[in-house]
Amino acid sequence: MRREVERHAGKVRHAESLSDGAACELAVTLYTSAGRVFCKGGQANGPGAWLYRKEARINPWLPDAAPRLYWTVERDGWLVLGFEHAPGRHPCLEPGSPDLDTVADLLAALARELTPCPPVEVQPFRERWRGLIAPELVDGDTLLHTDMTPRNFLLGDRLRLVDWSAPCRGAAWIDTAFMLVRLIRAGHSPADAERWAVRIPAFAEADGEAITAFTDAMVRLWGRMQRSAPAPHRGPLLDAARQWHAHRLSRQPASA
Structure with missing residues (x-):
């Protein structure tokens, strides 16, 4: 699976897990020889697989406010999506927030x-x-x-x-x-x-x-x-x- 991901993303030098808020089995930022990519997914036949497939299907139709889906890999029982890396913080919704x-x-x-x-x-x-x-x-x-x-x-x-x-x-x-x-x-x-x-x-x-x-x-x-x-x-x-x-x-x- 790693070799297949590297075929699309470049050699993985470091992987950083998402600190919070991830509902999927795998949610990491990959630091590769070609740059950064956000990678999410899980078991191909698991309970969340239909959500990954739905997101992959809809992504080409979304405006650029949504990060681009670069590739999808399904191998050895896993389904993984590779997205454009979108750095940033979560917005503050409290009163008076800019x-x-x-x-x-x-x-x-x-x-x-x-x-x-x-x-x-x-x-x-x-x-x-x-x-x-x-x-x-x-x-x-x-x-x-x-x-x-x-x-x-x-x-x-x-x-x-x-x-x-x-x-x-x-x-x-x-x-x-x-x-x-x-x-x-x-x-x-x-x-x-x-x-x-x-x-x-x-x-x-x-x-x-x-x-x-x-x-x-x-x-x-x-x-x-x-x-x-x-x-x-x-x-x-x-x-x-x-x-x-x-x-x-x-x-x-x-x-x-």
Whole structure:
């Protein structure tokens, strides 16, 4: 396997494991005779293999905010993807952070550049959230990332978005909605987070009923996930989603 990787990447002089946030079995920066490359993957028949294959399939259709996939190697029971190395730090989402403008600019650009959705097979968001929300409220023709954890953003000379292993096709405002929850978790009030989000045209133009329904569905889905498979990050995200949902409901006119 190493020889096959070196055939594509050059002789490996050093490998540095990703320090945190990796959900895959292998996540390393390779320092090779041809330069640096980010390498991720796992067992070719393992539970995560379909995610690696999906990311490899979609990468050629992504704008340059996503690092390029250079090669894919499948050998001896392993599946490994080699990407353009994208150095940088994760953006700060706390109130007052200068990174917030950069994140908003990127989300606006992605919604614009990935509408209409490229001609690649991806799951409709309405199918992923089947039974949680009326399909017409989240339906659309934008290619979405859907995993807005700050760990998937790398800010170097520009902001990049990595790990496109869970893409969907749906309404253009959905990625911004997922990011808005992250802002609330980082300390923003729901009202302040929404004021940030309306700088992104796709969100500013979204139907208010759809956004409120989205917050309700998110609370129910993440609550179910936290009960069935508790994780340290899920509790704070669920609390942030609940705050946003309560804020949306507080703005609705009282029933006659």
